[in-house]
Amino acid sequence: EIVLTQSPATLSLSPGERATLSCRASQSISNFVAWYQQKPGQAPRLLIYDTSDRATGIPARFSGSGSGTDFTLTISSLEPEDSAVYYCQQRINRPLSISFGQGTRLEIK
């Protein structure tokens, strides 16, 4: 079973700062990592798919990178509305399933 581990668990930064969120897989995975943002009481929203492609309507300050076992979501200049929990996700082909990291809570001071 491939496990996704996100770090840090919590991140507290100020507006305008850069946020770097990590997602590490327990073994090498294909470059099909996605990132989601979830605010309280809301469904998750797709931010990044296929490691580095921004979903429709996602601001350019969100970017994704990585390969192998290490993947990163970067928010270049934080806005107050970026306060949320962020999850990474990957898909396993045999047997078919998807899995999520445990999440990183981002707080904007």
Place this chain on the structure above:
Amino acid sequence: EVQLLESGGGLVQPGGSLRLSCAASGFSFGSYFMFWVRQAPGKGLEYVSGISSNGGTTYYANSVKGRFAISRDNSRNTVFLQVGSLRTDDMGVYYCARQKAGSYSLDYWGHGTLVTVSS
């Protein structure tokens, strides 16, 4: 506009069952792989089940295999999740989500339906 609307959640006793529905609109439903993902109170996201576009292939997390059944009716643009032998650790919000075409990500999510398991 793509919309996914879940329903069917509620309060059920341990060992009970429910049928969750997800009505889709705004896209060619029969062309997309669909998933159910759940979230226990205060916890993270957990994959539950997936179904191919024509309904011919289904997939389940080990934690629900044998107890849950996913199905779809493409003529009604609806995906279902029959949840049975419910336990307290099945409690949470159940989301349906659409797999993005050509990707392994989930690009549209419903608002979720809450399942509460309690005696």
